[in-house]
Amino acid sequence: MPSLDLDSLNQREFRKLVLAIKANRQQLGLFLAICDDRNLQAALIKGYETELNAIGIAPVQTRLDVKQPSLKTALTRLVAQNVVQTDAMVTDVVVTDVVVTVLNANELLGVRLTDDISEQERFFLSLQWTREALRQFPFPIVIWLTDRMATRLSQAAPDFWGWRSGVFEFIAPAPTGMAQSSTVPTFQINAAPTLEEPNAVDDLHQLITTLEQTSPESPLLITLYNTLGETYEGQYAYKQALGYYEKALALAEAKGDQDGQARSL
Numbered sequence: 001m002p003s004l005d006l007d008s009l010n011q012r013e014f015r016k017l018v019l020a021i022k023a024n025r026q027q028l029g030l031f032l033a034i035c036d037d038r039n040l041q042a043a044l045i046k047g048y049e050t051e052l053n054a055i056g057i058a059p060v061q062t063r064l065d066v067k068q069p070s071l072k073t074a075l076t077r078l079v080a081q082n083v084v085q086t087d088a089m090v091t092d093v094v095v096t097d098v099v100v101t102v103l104n105a106n107e108l109l110g111v112r113l114t115d116d117i118s119e120q121e122r123f124f125l126s127l128q129w130t131r132e133a134l135r136q137f138p139f140p141i142v143i144w145l146t147d148r149m150a151t152r153l154s155q156a157a158p159d160f161w162g163w164r165s166g167v168f169e170f171i172a173p174a175p176t177g178m179a180q181s182s183t184v185p186t187f188q189i190n191a192a193p194t195l196e197e198p199n200a201v202d203d204l205h206q207l208i209t210t211l212e213q214t215s216p217e218s219p220l221l222i223t224l225y226n227t228l229g230e231t232y233e234g235q236y237a238y239k240q241a242l243g244y245y246e247k248a249l250a251l252a253e254a255k256g257d258q259d260g261q262a263r264s265l
Contacts, residue, residue, distance in 0.1 A: 037172035124156035
């Protein structure tokens, strides 16, 4: 796994994005990654592409055409170029494991020049009415946007925003010369641990169930949820891992537990 130095908030979002991609292997998943810093964006893309490629999920990148900024058109172009392949006997796309990263959305102009609608408006319109059309592409798709672009997308294409699979927000690092907050630790992304004893997972489930029934606000649950999430991630059970990380994060946020939040993805 590549070494990638991130603060706790970005590390949490990165792990969450990687888990979501793994959980949507060979099925459509539309993920919006929001980042205003191009260097950070490039590092994050390289990070997840390297990690996923190591487990057999091939990274593919495509750029939106400013003259025809349509997600469906960009994906169809990949098929036409045999980057992903189709079975000639059916209309569905048949792929090995891939993850498609969509770039260039932030380069689309938001002002109207000679056309009736702007490049951004054309892109938003194409997304608003593509739900069924995109179902033919059974692989995870990561679309990179700036915060401003994401805000406009949520307003202009509410149907698309409502059925997208996930949103992951990354915060640009402080400018050179400005000290980072001492409350936000920086650390490296490492492989998740596992519980190796035969009955350890069952025992952990039982303990969680007991605490949920007797003391649902117990801070110990944050640790237990995270431990179980890390265990499932180590066993490649990504959907289960994501579920327990989200439980840990929700309880940690409710209790103001910063350490628990940092560990929960």
